[in-house]
Amino acid sequence: MTDNNAMKQKDGGVGLVPRIEKIGVRNLRSVGNEWVTVRFPEEGTLVLLGENNAGKSNITRALDVLFGDMWPGSRRLDEHDFHDRDSDGVAVQVAARVSGIACPYCGSGEVSHFSWMHDQSAASDGGDPVTYTFTCSSTYCNRTYVKKEMRTALSAAVLDADRRLNYQLSYASKFTMLSKLMHRFHERLLADQGRKEQLTELFSQILGEFSGVPEFAKFKEILADTAADFGQNLPYRLDIDFSAYDPSNFFRSLRVHPTLSDEVRNFDELGTGQSQVLALAFAYAYAMAYGQSDGTILVIDEPEANLHPLAQRWLATRLNTLSAPGLQVVITTHSPHFVDLARPENLVLVSKDTDGATRVVQRSRDDLREYLVQRGADPERTQPDTIGGFYAASATTEIVSGLFARRCVLVEGITEALALPELLRGRGVDVLREGIAIVPVDGIGNIAKWHRLYTALGIACYCIFDTDSDKMGRDAADLTRKRRDIMTALGLDPNLGESDRQSVDPVAVTPDYTTLAPNFEGAAKELFGDHWSTLHETAAHVVGESKPLRARYAAQRLTTADYSPKASGALDALIKAIQGNWEAQPTQGCEQAEP
Numbered sequence: 096m097t098d099n100n101a102m103k104q105k106d107g108g109v110g111l112v113p114r115i116e117k118i119g120v121r122n123l124r125s126v127g128n129e130w131v132t133v134r135f136p137e138e139g140t141l142v143l144l145g146e147n148n149a150g151k152s153n154i155t156r157a158l159d160v161l162f163g164d165m166w167p168g169s170r171r172l173d174e175h176d177f178h179d180r181d182s183d184g185v186a187v188q189v190a191a192r193v194s195g196i197a198c199p200y201c202g203s204g205e206v207s208h209f210s211w212m213h214d215q216s217a218a219s220d221g222g223d224p225v226t227y228t229f230t231c232s233s234t235y236c237n238r239t240y241v242k243k244e245m246r247t248a249l250s251a252a253v254l255d256a257d258r259r260l261n262y263q264l265s266y267a268s269k270f271t272m273l274s275k276l277m278h279r280f281h282e283r284l285l286a287d288q289g290r291k292e293q294l295t296e297l298f299s300q301i302l303g304e305f306s307g308v309p310e311f312a313k314f315k316e317i318l319a320d321t322a323a324d325f326g327q328n329l330p331y332r333l334d335i336d337f338s339a340y341d342p343s344n345f346f347r348s349l350r351v352h353p354t355l356s357d358e359v360r361n362f363d364e365l366g367t368g369q370s371q372v373l374a375l376a377f378a379y380a381y382a383m384a385y386g387q388s389d390g391t392i393l394v395i396d397e398p399e400a401n402l403h404p405l406a407q408r409w410l411a412t413r414l415n416t417l418s419a420p421g422l423q424v425v426i427t428t429h430s431p432h433f434v435d436l437a438r439p440e441n442l443v444l445v446s447k448d449t450d451g452a453t454r455v456v457q458r459s460r461d462d463l464r465e466y467l468v469q470r471g472a473d474p475e476r477t478q479p480d481t482i483g484g485f486y487a488a489s490a491t492t493e494i495v496s497g498l499f500a501r502r503c504v505l506v507e508g509i510t511e512a513l514a515l516p517e518l519l520r521g522r523g524v525d526v527l528r529e530g531i532a533i534v535p536v537d538g539i540g541n542i543a544k545w546h547r548l549y550t551a552l553g554i555a556c557y558c559i560f561d562t563d564s565d566k567m568g569r570d571a572a573d574l575t576r577k578r579r580d581i582m583t584a585l586g587l588d589p590n591l592g593e594s595d596r597q598s599v600d601p602v603a604v605t606p607d608y609t610t611l612a613p614n615f616e617g618a619a620k621e622l623f624g625d626h627w628s629t630l631h632e633t634a635a636h637v638v639g640e641s642k643p644l645r646a647r648y649a650a651q652r653l654t655t656a657d658y659s660p661k662a663s664g665a666l667d668a669l670i671k672a673i674q675g676n677w678e679a680q681p682t683q684g685c686e687q688a689e690p
Contacts, residue, residue, distance in 0.1 A: 111195035111205070112420045113248040113390030118192075120157035122178040122185040125150040127452030134457060136441045140414045140424040142434060145445035146501055146530055150453030151427040154445065155253070155394050157189045158425065160211055162251035162392055164271075167211045168227040168241075178452070186214035195390065196248045204233025206245055249390040250275065252378060263374050264351045264362070272377055272391075277349050279385050285343060294342040301340050351377065368401035372410060382422030390421045399430035407432040431495035437487040439463055444498065444552045456553035466551045471543060471583030486548055493534055494545060501530030502555040504673055505542050509535050509643040511559060511615050517650035518619075521658060522666045531673060539563075540577045543584035557673050558585065558608040562597040565613040581608065602665035606677040609669055615646065622662040623653060 119132040125148075133154060135141055143151040161167055172187060174180050189211045196206040208230040218224045228239040252263055252272050263272045285291050306312050318333050338344050353360045353373065362370070378393045398414070399407045411432040417424060426433060434442065440463075444456040458466070460479035467482070468474045477485075493512070497503045504526075506512055512535040516526050526533060536545050539560045549556045558581060563574045571594060578592030585607045590596060597603075601618035603610045611618040619627050630649035638644040658666075671677050 111197070113195040114193065114421070114423060115158075115162070115249060115390070115392060116192040116194055118154075118157055118161070119190045120154060120188070122187045123157060123189070124153045124176060124178065125447065125451070125453040126153050127178050127450070128185065129452070129454075131453055131455050133443050133455060134440075134459075135423055135425075136438065138418065139435065139438045139441045140417070140426055140433075141441055141443065143425070143427045143443045143445055144429070144434060144498060146499055147429070149445040149447055151445045152396065153453060154443075154455070155396065155425065155427060158251050158392060158394055159253055160189045161191050161209050162246075162249050163253060167209075167246070168225055170211075170213075170225065172213050182215045184216075186212050186217065188212045193249060196245055198231045198233065198236055198238075199242050199244060200238040201231060201233050201236035204231040204236050206230070207232040209241070209246070249392065251392040251394055252374075253394045253396075264377060272374075272381055273349065273351055275389070275391075276381055276385075279389070280349065281343075291343065298337075298341045298343070302337060305337065305340075366401055368406060371395065371398050371400070371402070375410075375414070379417060379419055379422060382419035385421070390423070393422065393424045395424070395426045397428060397430075398426050398433065399428060404432070411435075429499060431492050431498070434495050434498060435487070436490050436495065437483040439483050439486070439548075442498075442552065444554065446501075446553065454553075456551075458551060463551055467547050470547045470550075470586065471580055472547060486544075489537075489541070489544075491535075491537075494536060497532040497534040497545075497549065498552065498554065500532035500554065502532075502557065502673065502675070503549055504531060504533045504557045504559060505536055505545055505549075506533060506559045507535065507539050507542070507561060508537065510646045511535065513643045514615070514619075514646035514650040515559075517647060518653075518666060519670060521650075521653055521655075522663065522670060524670050526673075529674070539574065539581075543577070543580040546581070546584045555675060559669075560608070560610060561614040562594075562599075562610045562612040563614065564594070564597060564599070565617075600665075602669060604665070604668040604672050604677065606672060609672065616642070619646070619649070622659070622665060623657050624659075626653070626657055 115135050117132060117134045119130045120126050121130045122128055131150075131154065133141070133143075143154060145151060160170060172182070174182050177187060178185055191209045193206055193209060198204040198206055206229050210226075210228050210230070212226045213224050214226070215224050219226075227241055229241045229245060231238065265271060265273060284294075306315075315335055318335075339348065353362060353365060365373070375393065375395070375398075378391060382389075382391050398410060402410060407430055411430075414424060414426065414433065415435045415438075428434070436442075440457070440459050442457065446454060446456075448454050460482060463482055464477055464479045467477050504515075506515065512533050515533055519526060534545070536542055542558050542560055546556050546558060560578070560581065563571070566574055575592060575594050578597075579589040580592070582589045582592045587607065597612070598610055599612055601612055601621035603612070612621075616631075627649055630652050631645050634645035634648035638648055668677070
């Protein structure tokens, strides 16, 4: 039982609310033989993020297997659904830990787990490869067969490219949101015996009114006689169906439609983005009304699709503030607007390992706090309850976007972020094509902070910062302290951050970091000489006085001839280090900094 559910029972609230606590999957498509497990947060949206083709959708497929439209015991997989397309050698398994679902067998326990397995090599006597069972929390209950009401207590509404608003607000299956609403409405409508008798009496009155129309009564009589005469010995006859006028059946006539200026519109008139928003509104209303007894898992695949950036930000704000009993929201996204660093425990970083199998990184606040402190964060100021707010307060769109990259390069400012990709492109490397994000963190003092968070979430990270050898006095001491912090975050000797340990080379490359002496502008002038200075001056007449724009302008206009052996050697070494292929050898024309 979750603390949340236990609290409701203790306080005499609405009682248990069905919810999923954790789901695990193995051997499904990109998910390999190692279990991939995701925990559901107590509050807020569960966010699956990462680069394209990492396997986010395969995790939501696992949710669909257990809680989607199709009864799990009837689901069959195709060859491509098995990891490495090996349907004979592996078994696909999906398991979920749940709470708030009473066991209908023993009456004293709760359903604690659902388990589903598709194993071609271990089929039952009847040849069925699927095993679908549950586990009760009571040690005295040994039942395993899943009853319908146990499974449907939690149901997943999936909004993806094929199943958006038209699907969920239709009668496509008995598990769509509209179908569930109809069922619950009918259930509540007839739960009161007095209301049920009153509705029956109203229906009798309606039939009496219909029969009071002479022409209609005559038609009904002729219809019955004629059908009997024409049918001879056939058992079937024709009669008029009045069920549409039965008040107890009104729920079957429920329809949901979009309106604009109080006029009814067609769903086909809506854009995909609008459909996403309206479907979310429907799910929220349903959860608020019926969430005390039902659990709804709303799975939204890329909610940012077809929404402009401002609309993305607005919808993300609404998703992050949703709070309804029984409603759990899961999204897969490629948009930084849907990443809420204030709730780091809600983030699941999805990527692929060297073997191409999907892996995930998800940290609790306590676990995250331990990792950060081990890598130099202040143990007094770094507390589980404040970590999220600390990072969310200083996050920028560029910083959050780095969470979607294959590798990240942390730099001090916008100048490096704009100009460095152009210099690397001059050596044949397009960082965008390689999934490398160059992220400005607004100063050397923030590099360690963000390096700690990125690596805690499993993102390979590299640092580039200035030696600032032209600084003196208190400024120099403060910068030394910040460099020492960087070394601690990198797991290196903090003394490497001391001023007298910094290389005088314009670009000094090590496996974990590179220094620019004394800064980016000085390093570029040293590598490219007077031509860089000329281009930098010319840029002022074209792009204005902005240093970052002038640096990018100059970098874009360097020619092959400008890349001397010294410049080429330094940048080639930097490229290998950023890519994780650093070689322990001096670069041509540039002394190697001490590692």
